[in-house]
Amino acid sequence: MTSPADVLYADNPAWADVTPLPQYEGVNPLAPILYTEEYKDATDYFRGIVKTGEKSPRVLELTEKIIRLNPAHYSAWQYRFETLKAVKVPLEDELKLMDELAVKYLKTYQVWHHRRLLLTESYNLEPKRELEFIAKSLKADTKNYHTWSYRQWLLAFVNDGELWVGELDFVEEMLNEDLRNNSAWHHRFFVVWLGGGGGGMGVGGTREEKERVLRRELTFTKQLISLAPNNPSAWNYLRGVLDRTETPYGLILPFVRLYIVNLSDRAGSTDIVDVENPPPSEGAQLPCTAALEFTADAYERQGDDEGRKKAVELWKVLANEQDTIRKRYWEFRIRGVEKKVGA
């Protein structure tokens, strides 16, 4: 694949046997693209190749050229994949090229789709190499949706116990870099609660195991909340875990309450650090909106008038002070329970 980039296929003797086919445009088109000479030339030859059905090494060169000019050219990707299978190129060579292209065109769907196809078709799959590659590309773009999706797909596809276990360390590494990376939080949920990383949480698993995992996840989440209280990703995860395990919200109110009062208001209560209920880091902005919301929900779920009244008080704080952009929503919640109070 060494043909000089500036030579057009039309001027290249090695391609003289192919009849280039120009694009048909028909009537005055909508949003026509003023193609570069290079792109027009390459795609003319590509249409010519598709017409004859040729699948040979030089087609790999041609499709690579088109992909580099337009990584979203899905027909070039599709034809390339079929050609790879036909000429039996070692998968490793193609993956090496993809390592480069994936970083270059990180946001292009096709790059990742092609990689998936390669892995699916491969018999000597090396998932560890893939996970390392993904970890490396996530360094360049820590929240890239395609990259994370690919990791999730790969783990589910391979479904190997050992791989699952390593994922928790990976998530922690990502969260160490950025506690607010929601993709990492989501990945943790996927690994622990849907995949095989929870010690049997996904399928089966004994009661004791489940309780151990729940405790571990709650401790982990609380610790990260204490480091950065105003982090919706962590609170969403906390709620997700409680919902998933049907754990009553009220059970962790002793922890959450620490995040709705000012430090000065609870002087004396932090003499002994309770590991189950780590307090907010110094200088944290309190009250924490997510904690107010959580506490109100917990009160509402008590199902009695006292709980409802307490919830209303908190929603008023949200509506009028803490979260005014959603004022109408909190007022709606207030109306919803006020109808029930004393009913």
Next chain:
Amino acid sequence: MSTSSHTELPALARAGHAAHCKRCLSGLPGSQVEVDGARLALSFYCIGSLDLLGVFFEKTSQFDREEWREWIWEQHISGKYGTGFRPSPFMTTAGIAEGYEYTDYDTPHIIMTYTALLCLAILRDDFSRLDRTGLTTFIRACQREDGSFSTVPGSGEFDLRTLYCAFAISSMLDDWSGINVPRAVEFISTCRTYEGGYGQSPFCEAQGGTSYIAIASLHLAPSSFLPNGPLTPAERELTVNWLLQNQAPSGGFKGRTNKEADACYCFWCGAGLHILGAKEFVDKQALAGFLASCQFKYGGISKAPGEHPDPYHTYLSLAALAMYSPYTEGAEGNEATWQFESLDPLLNAKESTARWAREHIPARSIATTGHGVGVE
């Protein structure tokens, strides 16, 4: 209602945004080559923007409109997987009149088919040329074992977007025979996440765009397929909560938790909330304020303040405003520039355009009028 931010809202540069879209329709620079495989979708964002601004027929000539209609119908192709629309003739070497038949590398595309139908509805086409039976065959050819849909028949490229297109097309056709609906609905449910949103495919992170797609699809499906409703009350509450959480203090919506606000998510999240009956909870003054700041000085709307505009973000911003217009009856000055005709959030088109589509695309429209020419 807060009125303080009211007075500060600058004008919506309607003429500038219309000009941006018209410019793109007439031609794109070579640097935009990535649009090659999605030109019909881009055309939809341009034509759709003009439609939302209410100037489509005023700002385009009869001559142009006729040619555009012809060009779109040229992308309507039939072959072994049925009939649909391709993105552009980027893989085509001859016209249909010359006996051209599509190959495996130039098939109809499901997303382009959805956008083509909407473009034609905006052009007020009578759809007499639509191969309706071929269209259901094509949709069927795109559905996969797991209930999802591929972009083109046989390709492994699939996600929730394609499923929505299949649902929207079937809804416009008023014919669901091309879809195994229960299986598709099952696929949607596997994309739901603990946050209350939906990911692009199973196991993926909740995202505003795919959440809209999931919610809209569940509401487009005939209720006979959903005996328990589109969502349970608990699911609905969680989803509303998450969508609302995405409205940032700037007024714009984020696409994912802890990301930056982006103009397109004002539509995706906003439309999701509208469909779920939670429209009133959106702070529309703040939303308009954010979109105002995304306006590019030479026309067009960008994803965030200071970025370059494109038809995609322009269209979706205008569509968001058509649902959440800050305009109040009788207002003058800057505020008067923010007035819109309302939007059909399920099909993502202006209400009158959606109505045209629903009146002219179903097979019965031919049965009642002879040639598919609408009575209205």
